[in-house]
Amino acid sequence: MTSENPGRVVLLTTSHRVAPGLLSWPAWQALRGADRVLCGDEAHPQLPYLREAGVAVEHARPTAAELVAACAGGRTVLVLPSGEGDRELTDGLARLAGSGRTAMPDLELLPGSYDLPGARLLDLVQVMDLIRRRCPWSSRQTHQGLAKYAIEEAYELVEAIEAGDRRELREELGDVLLQVVFHSRIAEEDAEEPFSVDDVAGTLVEKLIQRHPHLFGDATAETPEDVRALWVRAKAVEKRRASVTDGVPVGQPGLALAAKLAGRVRTAALDVPLPRGRGVGYELLALAARAEAEGVDPEAALRAAARAYRDAIRAEEGL
Numbered sequence: 001m002t003s004e005n006p007g008r009v010v011l012l013t014t015s016h017r018v019a020p021g022l023l024s025w026p027a028w029q030a031l032r033g034a035d036r037v038l039c040g041d042e043a044h045p046q047l048p049y050l051r052e053a054g055v056a057v058e059h060a061r062p063t064a065a066e067l068v069a070a071c072a073g074g075r076t077v078l079v080l081p082s083g084e085g086d087r088e089l090t091d092g093l094a095r096l097a098g099s100g101r102t103a104m105p106d107l108e109l110l111p112g113s114y115d116l117p118g119a120r121l122l123d124l125v126q127v128m129d130l131i132r133r134r135c136p137w138s139s140r141q142t143h144q145g146l147a148k149y150a151i152e153e154a155y156e157l158v159e160a161i162e163a164g165d166r167r168e169l170r171e172e173l174g175d176v177l178l179q180v181v182f183h184s185r186i187a188e189e190d191a192e193e194p195f196s197v198d199d200v201a202g203t204l205v206e207k208l209i210q211r212h213p214h215l216f217g218d219a220t221a222e223t224p225e226d227v228r229a230l231w232v233r234a235k236a237v238e239k240r241r242a243s244v245t246d247g248v249p250v251g252q253p254g255l256a257l258a259a260k261l262a263g264r265v266r267t268a269a270l271d272v273p274l275p276r277g278r279g280v281g282y283e284l285l286a287l288a289a290r291a292e293a294e295g296v297d298p299e300a301a302l303r304a305a306a307r308a309y310r311d312a313i314r315a316e317e318g319l
Contacts, residue, residue, distance in 0.1 A: 005073060005074035006068070006071060006072060006074075006103040006104060006105040006106075007070075007071025007072060007073065007074050007075045007076060007077070007105040007106070008071060008075075008076040008077070008105050008106040008107075008108065009067060009068075009071055009076075009077055009078075009079065009093070009105050009106070009107050009108070010030050010034065010076065010077070010078040010079070010108045010110050011078075011079050011081060011090070011107070011108070011109050011110065012027055012030065012031070012078055012079065012080050012081075012110050012112045013081060013085075013109065013110070013111050013112060014027075014046060014080075014111075014112045014113045015111075015113045015114060015115050015119070016045070016083055017115050017116075017119040017120075017122050017123070018113040018114070018115070018116070018119075020045040020046050020048070020049055021046065021048075021049030021052075022113060023046075023112040023113055024111070024112055024113065024114075026110060027110060027111075027112035027113070028053075030078055030110055031050065031053075031055045031078060032055065033076065034076045034077060034078035035075040035076050035077060036058060036070065036075070036076075036077045036078070037050070037055060037056065037057045037058065037077075037078045037080065038057070038058050038059075038060045038061075038062060038067075038077060038078070038079050038080070039057050039058070039059060039060075039079070039080040040059070040060065040061030040081075040082060040086065041080075041082040041083075042059055044080060044082065044083075046080060046112075057080070061086075061089075062079075062089070063089070063092060064089055064091075064092025064093045064095070064096050065092070065096065067079070067089065067093070068093075068096060068102060068104065068105060071105040077105075093107065124177070124181055125181060125185075125197055128178075128181045128182060128185050129185060132182075132185045132186070138182075141182070141186065142186065143183055143186060143187075146179070146182060146183065146186075149179060150176075150179045150183075153172065153175045153176050153178075153179055154176060156172050156175065157169075157172040157173060157175070157176050158300075159172075160172045162300065162303065162304070180197070180200065181197055184196060184197035184199075184200050185197070207238070210234050210238065211230070211231050211234040211235065212227075212230075212231075213230055213234065214226070214227065214230060232267055244264040244265065244267075244268045244270065245261060245264060248260050248261060248264065253299055254284065254288075255284065255288050255298040255299050255302060256298070256299045258284065258285045258288035258289060258292075258298070259288045259289070259291060259292040259297070259298050259299075260292075262288065262289035262292045262293065263292050266292070266293065274286055274289055
């Protein structure tokens with residue numbers, strides 16, 4: 001035993017997703033109260049801010065035994081690990097503690113900053129930027145060239161939802177998010193109207209606030225129907241559309257298009273009878289309008305029926 005009071009080691013961890021210098025109050029207290037503050041990384045992003053705050057930081061990368069010795073006599077030594085962590089040091093401390101031959105100082109792991117919700121999105125933006133600059137394929141892509149993938153990924157997401165596969169759902173949501181981040185990164189390079197993923201997110205935030213006046217304004221909504229009415233009203237003001245059909249993409253699947261048009265007509269309380277004609281198309285139009293009126297998604301209903309048909313075919317084949 002080297003001392004009656006073996007002292008204390010504080011390992012101060014920080015998140016690279018939070019701006020340097022933004023540390024918790026317990027972290028600042030620990031930094032100011034420590035007898036020594038050590039950091040083995042001379043380029044650690046926190047160092048300029050610690051020095052500005054008057055915290056003396058020593059550039060040192062002690063071994064576990066050296067750190068234990070530095071704490072002898074009741075001293076507190078705070079270690080600021082590198083971004084990758086100091087695995088060699090922590091493993092060494094664990095071995096010393098496990099040996100039973102060394103009086104170990106108290107060991108505290110103190111988070112100086114925490115990841116906020118959505119923090120990993122910062123990693124995604126950073127990785128996407130690197131891929132866009134260095135990947136031979138990604139660096140050549142355009143909005144037009146990627147458009148088909150947005151459609152494919154959206155369908156795969158719907159398939160995962162309908163299948164109830166949580167693992168697939170998580171992955172497909174990521175693939176859809178990739179489309180948003182990829183297109184946003186490409187948009188930064190536009191010579192005339194550049195915008196970034198921050199601009200995309202900012203526009204979305206503004207839209208959500210405007211369309212939820214019952215949460216961010218003085219409006220009142222007690223039921224889902226009230227909320228939908230507020231949403232439609234706010235959307236109409238934003239878009240200043242001349243027709244209820246404005247903004248309905250005609251390139252979407254036929255059943256979905258028919259149901260969307262029928263929904264616009266119903267919501268606007270317009271008296272527009274379905275066109276009469278001969279053939280399957282008009283029959284499907286009537287079925288889609290009926291499904292929408294009954295609150296049924298005709299695309300989802302047809303896919304469910306088609307899956308049942310597929311299963312019957314496979315059963316007949318003995319699969």
